[in-house]
Amino acid sequence: MSLNEALQKTLDWITHATGAQTLILSEGWIVLGLMILVIAAVVMGRKLITAVLTLRALALTPTFSRRLSKWVKSYAYSDEEFVRADGGGERWVALRTQAIDRLAGFFQTRYAKSIAWGDGIRESFSDLRFTDANRVPFPFMRVMREKFNLCSVVTASDGPKLLDLDGQWTLDVSGSYGLNVAGFDRYKEWMHKGWEQVKDLGPVLGPLHPIVADNIALLKTISHTDEVSFHMSGTEAVMAAVRMARFNTRRKLIVCFSGAYHGWWDGVQAGLGSERELTDCLTLKDLHPASLALIRWRAQEIAAVLINPVQSFHPNSPPPSDTVLLTSAMRKTEESSTSYAEWLRQLRDVCTACDIPLIFDEVYTGFRLAPGGAQEYFGVRADLVVYGKTVAGGMPIGVVCGKRELMKRFDSEHPMRIAYVIGTFSAHPLVMGAMNEFLRWVTQPDTAQVYDTARQRCARWVQATNQQLAASALPLRVVHFGTVWTVLFKEPSRYNWLLQYYLRAEGVTLSWVGTGRCLSSLDFTEDDYQELQDKLLRAARTMRSDAWWLSEEQQPGREKIMRSHLFWEMVGSLVRVPAPRVPAPLKNFYTEIMRRKHDDHVASHSNIINQFFHLLSSSVFIYCYVLIFSDLTLAMSLGLAALFVRQIGHAILEPPCHDKEELLLGLNTRKKTMVVGGYLLLPVIHLVSAGSVTMETLGATIPVVAWQWLLMTLAVVGGHVSYLAWKHDLRSAMIWFVKLATDPLTDIAAYYTSPSRLMQAIQARKGEAL
Ligand SMILES: Cc1ncc(COP(=O)(O)O)c(C=O)c1O
Structure with a gap:
C-alpha cells in the first residue's frame, strides 16, 4: 500500500468515525503536516519551558567555579x-x-x-x-x-x-x-563497652551479632522509618541512598542544593572538587521559589531531592573554610533557622505532591542539633535519612534509614533487576557494639536535657x-x-x-x-x-x-585598593598565556637580566623616595627615546636632568653600592656620579672657552653640547660594553647593555605605586606627629 493510499484510508476512517465532510487527499496532506507541526511545537515548547525553568533555578556558582578552576593559574606571593x-x-x-x-x-x-x-x-x-x-x-x-x-x-x-x-x-x-558530639570521654567509654559486648565474636562478618537487631530497632524509632542499612562512611551511605532512590523510582535525576556537601562522591559534587561532568544531578538554588517550580515541572525525571540541613546556617554558600574568608560579604550566615524550617516544609509538600523521595543527609546534623537530628529540630520528616560520623559511638560508619518501598534492592517482578549495594564491613560487630552504646545513651530521656x-x-x-x-x-x-x-x-x-x-x-x-x-x-x-x-x-x-586588620584611618581607601589588587591579580592569572617555547640560551639571558634587576632593587632601590625618583626619571627617559628623533637638544637635556635626579637618589638615599655590581660591572655609585659630573662639565667648558657665562651663550652652545652629550653617551656605553666583553665575555657585556636600555620600562612597572605609597608614608608620619 502506498503512502497516498494509507493516508486516504485514514481520512476515510476519520470522516466515517466523525461523520465529517469527505476529505480529499491534498487536504489530508495539509492536515498531516499541521499535526506534525503541532506535535513538534508542543515538544519544542516543553523543552523550551524546561530550559527556562532550569536556568532560573540552577545555581550557577558551582558550574561557573568549575569552569573558572581550569583557567585560574597558580601564582605565589613573594x-x-x-x-x-x-x-x-x-x-x-x-x-x-x-x-x-x-x-x-x-x-x-x-x-x-x-x-x-x-x-x-x-x-x-x-x-x-x-x-x-x-x-x-x-x-x-x-x-x-x-x-x-x-x-x-x-x-x-x-x-x-x-x-x-x-x-x-x-x-x-x-x-x-x-x-x-558528646565529648571524647563518652566515646572512649562506648568504644570500650561496645567491644566488651562483642569481643567473644571478634571480627566475624556475614553472620550477624544479635546486637544488630537492637540497633535497627533504635534507629527506626529515631528516624521514623521502616528499614535500615549499614555502610562504612557518610559518603558511602549517601551513594547507597541515591542509588536506592534511583532504583526504586526508575528515574535518573537527583536534585541537590548549592553549597551543600554530601561527601566526596563525584556524583553529588557539582562545584569544585570533581572534574566529572554531571548530567544526572541538578544543583539548584537553596531557599528559592524557582527551585520548587522546577521540581514540580520535572517531577517525572527526579529520583530524589537531597538536602544537607546544616545549609540552614549558610544557604547557597560553599562549606565554610578559611580559604573563603576573603570578604565579610561571603560569610553571611542565616540569622534564624525559622525561614529554613519553612523552606523544608515547602520542599516536603512539593515532594509529597509530586511523589518524589526527600532525602535528609544527616551525616553532620544527625544527633548534633538534637537527639532526633534535623527531622526533630525542624519538625520535618524525610523519606530517606542518611547518618554517619557520631552514630557509631566513635567508630567509622554510614547508615541509611528509609521507607520500605525505597529501601528495596531487588525487583519482585523482574528478578534479574537488582541494585547491588552492600559492603564487606556492613554491620561489623565492633561498630555495632559501640553504636549500641551510643544509641542507648541518645534515646535516654535525660539526654535531650x-x-x-x-x-x-x-x-x-x-x-x-x-x-x-x-x-x-x-x-x-x-x-x-x-x-x-x-x-x-x-x-x-x-x-x-x-x-x-x-x-x-x-x-x-x-x-x-x-x-x-x-x-x-x-x-x-x-x-x-x-x-x-x-x-x-x-x-x-x-x-x-600585628597590623593585619587596618582601619580606614590607618589605610585610607583600603577596601578599594584591596579589591583592585585582587581583581588585577585574578585577571593576570586568567589571561596569562602559555609561555612560548623560548630557546634555552635566550631564556637564561633573560633570567640573568631579571635577576640583576632584582639584585639592584633589593640592594639599592629600597627607599620609597628613590623609587619615586626612578619612576620620574624612567618616564622621562622613555619620552626621550622617542623625542631624540625629532629634537635632539631637548631630548638630551631632559635625559641628562633625569639622569641627575636618578643619581641624586642613589648618592643620597641609598647605601654606596652593592658588591655584586662592583664585582661584575666595575661600577659603583661614586663612579656613576663621576660620569654625571663629566656630562655637566661639557657645557661649563663651552661657556669658559666662549668667555661669557650667560644664559644667552648657554642657549647658543646647547645644540652643540647636546651632540657632544650624545657622543659621550655612546662612548661611555660602548666603552663599558667593550670593557665588559674584554674582562668577562660578550654575553656579560650584552646583559649589562640590555638591562641598561630596558631599566626605564621595568622601573616603571616596579615603582608605579611609589607615589601612593609615599603619600601614605607622609600621612602616617603626620598621624604619628599628632
Ligand atoms: C552532610 C555530609 N554528608 C556526607 C559526608 C561524608 O561523610 P564521610 O566523610 O564519613 O564520608 C559528610 C562529611 O563531612 C557530611 O558533612
Missing part, C-alpha cells in the same frame, strides 16, 4: 607581596613582616616535635598534603608552607582537651570533623563573646547553630584566614577548614567556654596589633 597583598603602607608592612617571623619562630619552638613528625611523613601521606593545601588561599601558600608547615599530632584526650606530641594541652573545637543545656551554654557564650568583641572594637563576631559555630568577619580583608594561626598559637585546635566551622562538644563546661573566649579575644587583639 615574602614582600605577602605582606603587601592589600596595598598596606610601609609602616604596616614592617609590623607584619616582624609578626610573621615572630609567629613562625614561636611555632617552630613550641611545636618542634609535631612539625618534625609532620615533615617526616608529609611527602608520603597524601591525605595530609591535601588538607594542608586547602587551609590557606593559594597565593599565600608558598610562604606559609615555608615558614609554618604545622601538623597536629596528638596522643591523648581529656574532656575537650587534646595532648600533642610536644606535651601541650590544647582546646579542641575541631569536633573531629563532626564526630565528637543535655542537648538543651549545651545549646543554651553555646548561645550564652556567643552573646558574651560578641559583647567583648564589640567592646574591644574587634572586626569579628561569632554565630552559632546549636553547638556548631563560626567566626564571622565584619570587614573584608586579605588576611582574615590568618586568625586560625593566631588561635593555634593560643592553644586552640581547629580542623583544616580553620575558623570556617567550629564545633563544641556537649561536655564543654562554662570554664571551657571562658577559656575559649579569652583565647579568641587574645588572638584577635594580637592579630590587630
